[in-house]
Amino acid sequence: MENFPLVLVLSSIVKILIIVHLLLIGVMIMIWAERRVSGWMQDRLGPNRVGPQGLLQPVADGLKFLFKEDIIPDHVDKPLYVLAPAMLLVPALIVVAVVPFGSSITLFGHEIPLQIADINIGILYILAITSLGVYGVVLGAWASNNKYSLLGGLRSSAQMISYELTLGLGIIGILMLTSSLSLRTIAIEQGSYPWQWNFLIHFPAFLAFTTAMFAETNRLPFDLAEAEQELVAGYHTEYSSMKFAMFFMAEYMNMIVGSAVTVTLFLGGWHFFGLENVGGPVWSGLISFGIFFVKTAIFLFGFIWVRWTLPRFRYDQLMNFGWKFLLPVALTSVVVTGILWITTNSRLVVGIGNAISAFIVVSIVAGLLVMTTPKPAIQESDSQFAPTALDAVE
Amino acid sequence: MNAEQILFILFGAVSLIGAISVISFRHPIYSALSLVITFFAQAGLFVLLGAHFVAAVQVIVYAGAIMVLFLFVIMLLNLGTLSAKGAIGPKLKGFAVILGILLAIEGIYIAVNSASDTAVAAAESATGTTTTYDIGKLLFNEYLLPFEVTSLILLAALIGVIVLVKRENQEGN
Numbered sequence: 001m002e003n004f005p006l007v008l009v010l011s012s013i014v015k016i017l018i019i020v021h022l023l024l025i026g027v028m029i030m031i032w033a034e035r036r037v038s039g040w041m042q043d044r045l046g047p048n049r050v051g052p053q054g055l056l057q058p059v060a061d062g063l064k065f066l067f068k069e070d071i072i073p074d075h076v077d078k079p080l081y082v083l084a085p086a087m088l089l090v091p092a093l094i095v096v097a098v099v100p101f102g103s104s105i106t107l108f109g110h111e112i113p114l115q116i117a118d119i120n121i122g123i124l125y126i127l128a129i130t131s132l133g134v135y136g137v138v139l140g141a142w143a144s145n146n147k148y149s150l151l152g153g154l155r156s157s158a159q160m161i162s163y164e165l166t167l168g169l170g171i172i173g174i175l176m177l178t179s180s181l182s183l184r185t186i187a188i189e190q191g192s193y194p195w196q197w198n199f200l201i202h203f204p205a206f207l208a209f210t211t212a213m214f215a216e217t218n219r220l221p222f223d224l225a226e227a228e229q230e231l232v233a234g235y236h237t238e239y240s241s242m243k244f245a246m247f248f249m250a251e252y253m254n255m256i257v258g259s260a261v262t263v264t265l266f267l268g269g270w271h272f273f274g275l276e277n278v279g280g281p282v283w284s285g286l287i288s289f290g291i292f293f294v295k296t297a298i299f300l301f302g303f304i305w306v307r308w309t310l311p312r313f314r315y316d317q318l319m320n321f322g323w324k325f326l327l328p329v330a331l332t333s334v335v336v337t338g339i340l341w342i343t344t345n346s347r348l349v350v351g352i353g354n355a356i357s358a359f360i361v362v363s364i365v366a367g368l369l370v371m372t373t374p375k376p377a378i379q380e381s382d383s384q385f386a387p388t389a390l391d392a393v394e
Numbered sequence: 395m396n397a398e399q400i401l402f403i404l405f406g407a408v409s410l411i412g413a414i415s416v417i418s419f420r421h422p423i424y425s426a427l428s429l430v431i432t433f434f435a436q437a438g439l440f441v442l443l444g445a446h447f448v449a450a451v452q453v454i455v456y457a458g459a460i461m462v463l464f465l466f467v468i469m470l471l472n473l474g475t476l477s478a479k480g481a482i483g484p485k486l487k488g489f490a491v492i493l494g495i496l497l498a499i500e501g502i503y504i505a506v507n508s509a510s511d512t513a514v515a516a517a518e519s520a521t522g523t524t525t526t527y528d529i530g531k532l533l534f535n536e537y538l539l540p541f542e543v544t545s546l547i548l549l550a551a552l553i554g555v556i557v558l559v560k561r562e563n564q565e566g567n
Contacts, residue, residue, distance in 0.1 A: 121526060124450035131458025135430070138462065142423065142469050150469065157462055181526050
């Protein structure tokens with residue numbers, strides 16, 4: 001502790017302040033972007049009254065949330081009911097500590113890495129903390145003492161546990177080639193050009209990881225935890241005011257952090273055609289931060305794009321997809337990467353092998369599913385899987 | 395007192411309080427949550443020992459996966475609060491007391507014997523942090539056989555679960 005120069009201590013504090021605030025502001029911008037982009041995709045305007053282009057709409061929303069009456073229903077388990085939103089928000093907020101958001105800045109003779117903490121188990125830290133996010137959902141659901149909430153919470157936690165496996169396995173290929181768990185090392189190991197980035201070498205793992213990320217953040221097409229038609233609002237049905245806002249913020253924060261992690265692991269981190277090396281010791285660091293920021297923003301746009309494009313899965317489809325497609329793909333990618341990397345030591349061979357093996361696995365699984373599924377006698381019998389409100393009306 | 399000692403006392407206290415609340419809460423959900431807190435504090439203790447990898451695995455496996463399943467079961471069975479009387483019979487109580495005394499003796503024995511200077515010196519002489527690289531090397535050299543045996547046991551458990559669930563399904567049909 002005593003050996004740390006003042007510059008490093010101060011810079012750490014500044015980094016923490018900047019990143020936490022960027023994250024919070026990012027949440028606001030994401031909420032605005034989601035509404036505007038959805039409006040654009042549905043050929044309408046979206047919120048555009050408050051501030052230029054409606055940019056201040058999230059501020060207005062936030063104020064409204066703050067001043068709304070905070071209702072705690074009588075039938076809830078009060079301590080857990082109050083605790084649950086925080087238990088979802090805090091993990092989302094502290095995961096970002098290990099994400100490297102740029103190369104480094106040299107100030108007063110000290111090299112300051114643009115990362116809050118470079119720990120040698122960075123990826124495991126991320127997996128560990130994100131796995132704690134389940135508690136917020138489960139406890140909120142249970143404490144609400146409402147069957148819709150409980151169903152939503154159970155769905156969400158089953159989904160998160162199932163897709164966590166794919167999330168973890170998708171990373172292992174990268175770990176084998178980088179032989180490091182530190183996110184900074186992984187980002188540095190990827191070169192300046194897109195064909196050197198991990199997403200090409202581990203293409204199937206990249207797809208599986210990204211899909212699992214959508215499921216982990218409870219985003220459409222995997223938002224069964226809050227399927228409005230079936231469960232009112234899922235686990236946060238009973239929440240109002242700022243407590244609901246905290247659930248809402250946690251979802252967007254998870255998206256931002258998830259995008260940042262994906263960019264670091266698969267999309268080359270702050271590298272972009274050597275642009276990150278332009279300028280002096282300070283400017284190159286800032287430019288690398290800018291590149292990282294833009295990449296994350298593009299990925300986040302993808303989140304919104306998918307949400308307003310794809311319909312929701314049915315629950316059995318969700319589980320089938322996770323366990324029968326994503327998990328085998330991720331598992332094969334681990335085995336194939338390991339064998340090919342040891343025998344040939346060539347990234348090109350690993351990349352091609354991964355793509356081919358994933359294609360084979362998906363074909364086999366699809367073939368097996370088609371062969372083993374009994375053909376429905378009548379087309380309408382499909383509806384037995386999903387008794388909807390419409391059926392009841394009929 | 396340096397920062398490390400303060401953190402040690404903090405994590406130790408939290409883990410103890412968590413452990414005591416596990417058995418003193420009447421409601422199973424609160425007990426399970428206290429256990430999570432204990433696991434978390436223990437992960438903190440591992441970090442203080444420089445065992446970052448073990449700490450992360452502790453959180454991933456115990457706090458992140460196993461305890462979620464516990465909560466699942468508690469919620470699905472909808473267990474109410476346990477009453478103070480009749481929860482455990484007198485026979486079980488005697489058994490618990492004997493086990494508790496044995497455990498206490500064990501703990502004291504370990505605490506007295508490992509407090510020698512050699513253990514501390516050995517820990518200090520290590521670089522301070524155990525990296526994943528070191529653990530991997532140990533697992534695949536010195537402890538290869540136990541490691542593989544463990545994986546086989548896990549595989550057997552996995553297959554066992556599938557077989558049990560499958561049979562139940564067929565009977566159900």
